[in-house]
Amino acid sequence: MGLNFDLGFGSSKKFDYEKIYDLIVIGGGPGGLSSALYAKRKGIDVAIISGSIGGQVSDTSSVENYLGIESLSGEGLVKQFKSHVEAYDVPMLDQKKVLEISNDKVKEIKLDSGEIVKAKTVIVATGSLNRKIGVPGEDEFYGKGVTYCAICDGPLFEGLDVIVSGGGNSAVEAAIDLSKIANSVKLVQRSVLRADKVLIDKLESIENVEIFIGHQIKEVKGDKLVSSVIALNKETNEEVEFKTNALFVEIGYVPNSKFVENILELNNKKEIVINEKNETSVEGIYAVGDVTSVPYKQIIIAASEGAKAALSAVDYLNKN
Amino acid sequence: MSLLNEEVKGQLKEVFGNMKNEVTIALFVSENNCETCEDTKSYMTDVETLSENIKLEVYDINNDSEKAEELNVDKVPAIVLLDSNKKDNGVKFYGIPAGHEINSFVTGILEVSDAGEELPEAMVNEIKAIDKKVNIKVFVTLACPHCAGAVSKAHKLALMNENITGEMIEAQTFNDLSNKYNVSGVPKIVINEKYELVGNQPIEKFLEEIAKIG
Numbered sequence: 400m401g402l403n404f405d406l407g408f409g410s411s412k413k414f415d416y417e418k419i420y421d422l423i424v425i426g427g428g429p430g431g432l433s434s435a436l437y438a439k440r441k442g443i444d445v446a447i448i449s450g451s452i453g454g455q456v457s458d459t460s461s462v463e464n465y466l467g468i469e470s471l472s473g474e475g476l477v478k479q480f481k482s483h484v485e486a487y488d489v490p491m492l493d494q495k496k497v498l499e500i501s502n503d504k505v506k507e508i509k510l511d512s513g514e515i516v517k518a519k520t521v522i523v524a525t526g527s528l529n530r531k532i533g534v535p536g537e538d539e540f541y542g543k544g545v546t547y548c549a550i551c552d553g554p555l556f557e558g559l560d561v562i563v564s565g566g567g568n569s570a571v572e573a574a575i576d577l578s579k580i581a582n583s584v585k586l587v588q589r590s591v592l593r594a595d596k597v598l599i600d601k602l603e604s605i606e607n608v609e610i611f612i613g614h615q616i617k618e619v620k621g622d623k624l625v626s627s628v629i630a631l632n633k634e635t636n637e638e639v640e641f642k643t644n645a646l647f648v649e650i651g652y653v654p655n656s657k658f659v660e661n662i663l664e665l666n667n668k669k670e671i672v673i674n675e676k677n678e679t680s681v682e683g684i685y686a687v688g689d690v691t692s693v694p695y696k697q698i699i700i701a702a703s704e705g706a707k708a709a710l711s712a713v714d715y716l717n718k719n
Numbered sequence: 720m721s722l723l724n725e726e727v728k729g730q731l732k733e734v735f736g737n738m739k740n741e742v743t744i745a746l747f748v749s750e751n752n753c754e755t756c757e758d759t760k761s762y763m764t765d766v767e768t769l770s771e772n773i774k775l776e777v778y779d780i781n782n783d784s785e786k787a788e789e790l791n792v793d794k795v796p797a798i799v800l801l802d803s804n805k806k807d808n809g810v811k812f813y814g815i816p817a818g819h820e821i822n823s824f825v826t827g828i829l830e831v832s833d834a835g836e837e838l839p840e841a842m843v844n845e846i847k848a849i850d851k852k853v854n855i856k857v858f859v860t861l862a863c864p865h866c867a868g869a870v871s872k873a874h875k876l877a878l879m880n881e882n883i884t885g886e887m888i889e890a891q892t893f894n895d896l897s898n899k900y901n902v903s904g905v906p907k908i909v910i911n912e913k914y915e916l917v918g919n920q921p922i923e924k925f926l927e928e929i930a931k932i933g
Contacts (some may be wrong), residue, residue, distance in 0.1 A: 404727050404821045413737070416837060451864045494822065498921065511921030512872065513838040514835035542904035551863035552904050554891055590882030624903055643901065 405506045414490040418504055419517040419537050420446050422712050426524030427495050428454025429698045430688030431600070432480045434522045434707030434712075441488045441713045448489040448497060448508065448516065455652075456698055457687075465699055476698075492516075496664045499527075519719075520712040522688040523659060523671060524705060526637055527652035527696070532564060536619030544625025544645045549573035552645070559644040562628050563678055564616055565591040569634030570649035571602050577600045577647065582600075585641055586610045587630055589615040614639070666692050677708035683719075685712055722762045722817070726852075728769060730786035735824055737830035740803035747787060747797040750779070755892055757894045759796040759815040773830060791884075794893065798824075800831045809877035814889025817862025823870035830871075830878055836877075842922065846879045847893060851932050853883040855925070856905040858890045858897060869906035869919040876925060 422429045422438050427449025438445040451457065456473045463470045471479075484491075495509040500521055506518040529547035531537055546552040551565075553576060561581045565576045566588035574586045575598070584607060586592075591612055592599050602608055615628040617638065621627070628641045654670045661684055665671045665678035670677070671679055671686040671691065679686050685708040688701030689692075723731070748756035758836050760777060766774040778786050780795050790799045790807050798812040810831055815929035816824035829835055838846070855873040873885030890897040890905060900909050908916040912926040 406727055406730055406821050513842040513922050544903045546904045554860050
């Protein structure tokens with residue numbers, strides 16, 4: 400049990416529910432934090448609402464492609480991002496989810512905890528969510544053995560048998576981490592492993608891990624809890640049943656855009672459509688990073704898009 | 720040795736500066752069969768030094784059984800946050816609120832000190848009108864980034880209505896309880912032993928489940 404203390408409380412500057420902010424940034428990942436920094440330095444009254452400060456970067460073991468930073472843990476990078484923004488006294492609301500944004504001149508942002516926040520402009524930087532496999536039993540057994548958060552739920556399967564679905568870096572890393580807790584780990588992937596070679600080599604060297612490539616998961620079965628997973632061996636065209644206590648799904652991400660689908664234009668991948676100034680289909684609402692139609696989901700791209708969106712919002716505020 | 724480093728202590732001091740009233744941490748421990756009691760006690764002892772408004776009272780669940788009964792504490796380590804009138808508002812933590820749960824712990828202290836966040840009036844009225852006994856258990860792991868949000872919502876409901884109690888339960892410390900409630904994903908929210916939610920849900924979802932109670 401880790402006794403570290405991940406204090407998420409932002410700057411001491413208190414969030415003001417009464418006032419109308421110039422700009423509210425939704426999302427605390429690199430895109431959102433960078434937006435807030437740029438806007439604040441331009442003298443804009445800005446605040447951040449975030450589900451988790453750092454976003455996906457916090458779950459990344461190490462970052463080695465951010466200019467100027469040779470190698471740092473995801474959590475370490477988030478800490479630097481956050482303290483940089485905090486130095487400017489930007490109010491941050493953490494652990495909040497936005498349910499909807501109104502399409503009015505003054506935007507009303509409804510939070511899952513019940514409050515309503517008002518702003519003249521909004522930057523949506525909500526990143527992406529875990530992708531589902533989309534097979535029978537997956538939803539039914541969510542929280543009953545099917546999980547999308549290895550770091551959260553891994554400790555619950557100490558000494559038990561687990562399956563990880565996926566073949567990218569996050570799946571392989573999850574399998575490596577789980578092998579230390581679980582009795583056995585099966586990595587089941589429908590095609591080949593796409594993870595970095597160093598990670599695959601490491602995974603293959605672990606005794607209680609078995610790798611099944613070319614196996615497509617068809618169904619999750621169980622009674623009250625997950626008891627097995629059915630997969631199709633694509634080479635032999637035969638179905639196999641793997642007994643398991645858990646299915647960790649690590650097959651990538653989908654844009655976290657559902658809460659704006661009624662007011663913003665999305666493309667067929669459910670990404671928010673933006674132009675080169677990060678403007679969405681609604682005046683005064685901007686979007687950045689993984690949630691948008693901009694290709695290549697990278698930390699440095701989200702951060703630079705955040706800067707651009709903030710400057711666009713400042714332009715708009717100056718004109719209106 | 721202190722569990723909190725100087726940096727975290729500094730941040731906590733600043734956050735606790737927003738407290739409006741005194742809060743008493745009633746901590747229950749036991750000398751035997753409690754792996755995390757010692758750490759929890761040391762952590763709470765540190766926390767007490769970070770604000771004049773925080774008072775710590777340490778009880779032994781066996782020797783102080785009357786107090787344990789009064790505050791409905793049946794396992795250790797347990798923390799009950801009492802308000803400035805030393806009143807129990809149903810805000811409870813079973814297991815050490817370390818890792819990401821430091822956030823629900825700090826939020827709990829602020830809320831009980833009356834420095835919490837205001838909810839919209841319609842929702843306040845809906846919560847205040849609940850006239851059945853409601854117990855909300857929120858199972859967590861300390862490495863779970865979004866569990867603290869669910870715990871804070873359960874505590875907020877407890878604070879707003881005397882009929883409601885909210886408990887964080889650290890799933891690994893209380894493994895038997897986790898098995899009993901089939902906890903295989905966190906946060907898992909169990910309302911009155913019967914109604915279940917998984918994930919950090921909006922307050923509306925809590926209220927929908929509470930409405931189902933007969």
